[in-house]
Every structure is written in C-alpha cells, then in structure tokens.
Amino acid sequence: MKGVDTVARIRREFFIRKRPIKEIVRELHVSRNTVRKVIRSGATALSYEREVQPLPKLGQWRADLDRLLLINADKPSRERLTLMRIFEALRGLGYEGGYDAVRRYARSWQRERSAVTADAFVPLSFAPGEAYQFDWSHEVVLIGGVTNKIKVAHVRLCHSRMMFVRAYPRESQEMVFDAHDRAFAFFKGSCQRGIYDNMKTAVETIFVGRERAYNRRFLQMCSHHLVDPVACTPASGWEKGQVENQVGLVRERFFTPRLRVKSFEELNAILLDHCIAYAKAHPHPELRDQTVWQVFEAERLSLVPHAGRFDGFHAVPASVSKTCLVRFDNNKYSVAASAIGRPVEVRAYADRIEIRQDGRVVGDHPRAFGREQTVFDPWHYVPVLARKPGALRNGAPFKNWVLPAGIDRVRRKLAGVDDGDRQMVAILTAVLSDGLPAVEAACQEALREGVHSADVVLNILARQREPQTVAVTVITPDALRLCHEPSADCARYDSLRRAG
Structure with a gap:
C-alpha cells in the first residue's frame, strides 16, 4: 500500500510537470500499474484489502x-x-x-x-406534563458504619428532565407507593402517563403487544394520582431511556465515592439536595439557554395537580399469638391484648406497620427491616399485668421502658416495697381509663406531698373525676314576695290543745 505522499507526488509529476509514466516509475520506484491506477482513478489515497482471504488450514x-x-x-x-x-x-x-x-x-x-x-432508534420528544419514567437501581452505601446494599427509586419528568431520587431498604410495593407520593409532592403534581418496565409490583401478567394485567393496588395508586400506566416491551430499556441514563448519572455523581451516613433519613436528604443542585447547575439538553430547573419550573404549570398522599400499604392477614405478637416479614410486632384469638390484618407501609382488627387499630409500630426482631409496645401488655403483676419485673416488653418523669419516680420508689409491683400495676392500669397526662399529674402531686403509694395516686385521680359541687342561689320573683310578714301567734295552738 502506497502512502498519500507518494500518491500526491505521482499526481503532481504527471498532471503538472507532464512527465511520462516511464520516468515516474524509474524515479519513485513504483510499478507501472500503480501509476496508472493513481492517474485513472483520481484517488488521493490507495488502500489494499484482499476480497477473499484464503484460509486453507482453518x-x-x-x-x-x-x-x-x-x-x-x-x-x-x-x-x-x-x-x-x-x-x-x-x-x-x-x-x-x-x-x-x-x-x-x-x-x-x-x-x-x-x-x-445493530439497532436504530428514533429520538423521542415529550410535551410538558405528558409523561414521567420510573425505575429502580441498586447501590452500596455505609449506614452507621455498616455496608448496605440499598434500593434507589428513580423518577424523571420526560420534558424537563427533572429527577427525583429516594433510597429504600427494599424494592417492595409499599416502597413504590411511597416513592410516587414523595416524588409528586416534590414536583407539586403528576403527569398524564407513567412509563414503567414490567416490575412484579406493578404488572402481574404480560400479554401480546402492549396489553398488561396490572396489580390491583398499583392501579388504585395510578387512579388516585390520575396517571395512565404504560409498560415497556420486555428487555427494551430504550423505551424509557431517560431514566436508564439517570441511573448511571446518579451512580457516578451521587454515590461515588461511597456515601457514609447515619440513617436513611440523612441519606435521602443528601440525595434530594443533589437532585436540586444538579438541576440548577446543568443546562437542558434541548433548550440549551435554560437550566433543567428553569424548564422544570415552567413545566409545573402543566402538571396534573397533586392529589395528596395515597394510602399506600401492602395488606396481609395474620394471626395473634398467646404472647400478643404478630409475625410479619421475619419480624414480630406486639398488639393489644384484646386482639388475641381472632385474625388481624397487617398493613405494611414504607416506614411503619399498622395492625387492624375489625376496623380498629390494635398495633402501630416503626417498621423493622432486619430478621428475627421483636418490636414491643409495653402499653399493649398492661391489661395482662392486672392479672399477673409479677410479670412487671422481668417481662420482656418492660425492659428499658421509658415512662414520664413522675410515673418513673414512683416506680423507682415502689421497687423497694414488698407489694411494689402490685401497686405499680394499679397505677399503670389507671392510665387506660384516665389517660397518661392525668396519671402523670397525680403522681407529681403525690410526690410533692411526700407520698408515693398507689392508694394515694388513685385517690387523687378519683377526686379529679368527681364533679365539683356548685352553690345554687335561688332568686324569688317580686310577684311572690310577701308584702306583710306574718307575726307568730301561739294562742291558736293552745286552743287546739285544749279542744283535744
């Protein structure tokens, strides 16, 4: 293969200096065929590639x-x-x-x-408020000094490219609901369409074409926010390419180097600040004279008004054990003692667990995401203490129980009394009927008087419950007043005695 400098010299010698091919061949040490090929083809560069490569041994x-x-x-x-x-x-x-x-x-x-x-793609364009895209990613962070693999929910407005990112311990359905609620509250509205992949928390069955059988609770969430869900073709990530690109961008800019935080609350606050800072600092990819934040502020006027928080829970039935515990997601949660013997419904939210029976709440706890953890509410076991006061001393629900200052001081003073547990149980039982503020005030009053027995505290509560006597003043109308006050005459009484 001859270089472009040799080809250029051949062309100059022949076309400018009018030298014959024989002289060019002799001077440049090239073949006649090469010179003829350069002159006839008009090419400025020659390349040789064998059309058929012989591979005898292969x-x-x-x-x-x-x-x-x-x-x-x-x-x-x-x-x-x-x-x-x-x-x-x-x-x-x-x-x-x-x-x-x-x-x-x-x-x-x-x-x-x-x-x-090789695939070819068509660039997409979206009107303001027309659609958003949703996806999950997995990231690694240090929470409280422990390495955790977390799930990150990504929401992206297709027109303005505004992003919302929030971290969760799980990728379950209640987390999907919470992510949508918080994203729409941040955007101050939702879009007409939501573009998703075929995640199991949203799609139950995939039919031919675009038809899907969506999860019933997921459809309720979309109906609440007035969103029309659209599922992508399986294994076709380019149909929601914006949020797919966002996953890589967030991983590179927000999670590198590895974040070190104390809690999920701190992590999510950092992620939200990063989203806002990125939108304010980077130009829109199409409207180059405006930042992403400026386009987002303009798009807010076209969003569907925010409908408020959706009651996004995942409900499962459960039974109550003899120890007033309900098992859910490899953890146990306490319920009111009155719930024993009948099934309950566990409503799992993103950050809490609510347990209901016959329409009333019998348990409400912060959600635990570990394994084999037990979450107690000591007040659930107070009615049981009325029958078994000895359990107050060694009962698992009452370990490290934080009580109001007045009640806690009474408890410490009763700890050295022979029947202190029984007296303390009587005071705690009064909370169920009189309320915690009233019992706390009664304990404080008893302590000020230098006593701490249950009889005194209960007596104070009884006096507070008794209605106060109100002095009644009777006013006689003028029409009924006596004009002449009668005088006493005993002679009539004496005459009656003589007649008798």
Whole structure:
C-alpha cells in the first residue's frame, strides 16, 4: 500500500510537470500499474484489502470457531474469553493453524454480526406534563458504619428532565407507593402517563403487544394520582431511556465515592439536595439557554395537580399469638391484648406497620427491616399485668421502658416495697381509663406531698373525676314576695290543745 505522499507526488509529476509514466516509475520506484491506477482513478489515497482471504488450514474448523465465538459473545462481559483463549480452545480440538488466521476470521465474523444485530432508534420528544419514567437501581452505601446494599427509586419528568431520587431498604410495593407520593409532592403534581418496565409490583401478567394485567393496588395508586400506566416491551430499556441514563448519572455523581451516613433519613436528604443542585447547575439538553430547573419550573404549570398522599400499604392477614405478637416479614410486632384469638390484618407501609382488627387499630409500630426482631409496645401488655403483676419485673416488653418523669419516680420508689409491683400495676392500669397526662399529674402531686403509694395516686385521680359541687342561689320573683310578714301567734295552738 502506497502512502498519500507518494500518491500526491505521482499526481503532481504527471498532471503538472507532464512527465511520462516511464520516468515516474524509474524515479519513485513504483510499478507501472500503480501509476496508472493513481492517474485513472483520481484517488488521493490507495488502500489494499484482499476480497477473499484464503484460509486453507482453518477451512474445516470454521464451524467449531463459529460456535466458540457465538458462545463467547452471549456471555456477560466479565466472563468473556480473550481471542487468545479461544485460539487455544480451538487448538485443543485439533486445529494446527496459526493465531493470525483465527484473528482475521474473528474480526470479519464480528463485523458481520454487528451489521445484523445493530439497532436504530428514533429520538423521542415529550410535551410538558405528558409523561414521567420510573425505575429502580441498586447501590452500596455505609449506614452507621455498616455496608448496605440499598434500593434507589428513580423518577424523571420526560420534558424537563427533572429527577427525583429516594433510597429504600427494599424494592417492595409499599416502597413504590411511597416513592410516587414523595416524588409528586416534590414536583407539586403528576403527569398524564407513567412509563414503567414490567416490575412484579406493578404488572402481574404480560400479554401480546402492549396489553398488561396490572396489580390491583398499583392501579388504585395510578387512579388516585390520575396517571395512565404504560409498560415497556420486555428487555427494551430504550423505551424509557431517560431514566436508564439517570441511573448511571446518579451512580457516578451521587454515590461515588461511597456515601457514609447515619440513617436513611440523612441519606435521602443528601440525595434530594443533589437532585436540586444538579438541576440548577446543568443546562437542558434541548433548550440549551435554560437550566433543567428553569424548564422544570415552567413545566409545573402543566402538571396534573397533586392529589395528596395515597394510602399506600401492602395488606396481609395474620394471626395473634398467646404472647400478643404478630409475625410479619421475619419480624414480630406486639398488639393489644384484646386482639388475641381472632385474625388481624397487617398493613405494611414504607416506614411503619399498622395492625387492624375489625376496623380498629390494635398495633402501630416503626417498621423493622432486619430478621428475627421483636418490636414491643409495653402499653399493649398492661391489661395482662392486672392479672399477673409479677410479670412487671422481668417481662420482656418492660425492659428499658421509658415512662414520664413522675410515673418513673414512683416506680423507682415502689421497687423497694414488698407489694411494689402490685401497686405499680394499679397505677399503670389507671392510665387506660384516665389517660397518661392525668396519671402523670397525680403522681407529681403525690410526690410533692411526700407520698408515693398507689392508694394515694388513685385517690387523687378519683377526686379529679368527681364533679365539683356548685352553690345554687335561688332568686324569688317580686310577684311572690310577701308584702306583710306574718307575726307568730301561739294562742291558736293552745286552743287546739285544749279542744283535744
């Protein structure tokens, strides 16, 4: 192959200096055919590529090499073999040729395969308030000094490219509901359409084409926010390419280097600040004279007004054990003692657990995400203490029980009394009828008087419950007043006695 400088000199010698081909060949040491090819083709550069590459030793091994290349191409990128390893595997089958023939064949095979599998895409455009995209990603952070693999919910407005990111311990349905509520509250509205992949928390069955059988609770959430859900074609991430790109951007800018936080609340506050700072600092990819935040502020006028928080819970039935505990998600939660013997409904929210029975709440706790944890509410066991006061001293629900200051002081003073547990149980039971503020005030009053027995505290509560006597003043109307006050006359009484 001749370089472009040689081709240029041939052209100048022939067309400008009018030198014959014989002299050009003798001076530049090139063949006549090369000079004729440059002059006739008018090309400024010559390249040689053999149209048919003879592979005499590789001929009978092409099928095996095709199989090895195809298997290797279908593997994940981290598990793919190098071409030298494929060559060694082919030599193991009996191939006696060289590596160069395998390399040339593999290069042509890759070009042909790329031409067949290459996809073309159409750029998408969205009107203000038309659609948003939703997706999940998995990230690694340090929470409280412990490495955790967390789930991150991504919401992106398609027109303004405004993003919302929030971290969760799980990828369950109640987390999906909470992410939508918080995103729409941040955007101050929702869009007409929501674009999703076929996640199990939203789609139950995939039919031919665009038809889907959506989860009933997911449809309720979409109906609450007036959103029309649209599911992508399976394995077609480009249909929600904006949020797919957002996942990589957030991982690079927000989670690198690895974040170190104390809690999920701190982490989510950091992520929200990053979203706002990024939107205010970066120009919109289409409207280059405006930032993402400026376009987002304009798009807010076109959003569907925020409908308020959706009651996004995941409900499952459960039974109550004899120890007033309900098991959910590998953890146990206490309920009121009156709930024993009948089934309950556990409503799991993103951050709390609510337990209901016959329409009333019998338990409400912060949600635990570990395993084999037990969450107690000591007040659930106070009615049981009325029958078993001895359990107050060693009962698991009452360990490290934080009581109001007055009640706690009375408890410490009664700890040294013989029947202190019984008296303390009587005071705690009064909370169920009189309320915690009233019992706390009664304990404070008793302590000020220098006493702390249950009888005194209960007596104070009884006096507070008794209605106060109100003095009644009777006013006699003027029409009923006596004008002449009668005088006493005992003579009539004496005459009656004599007649008797």
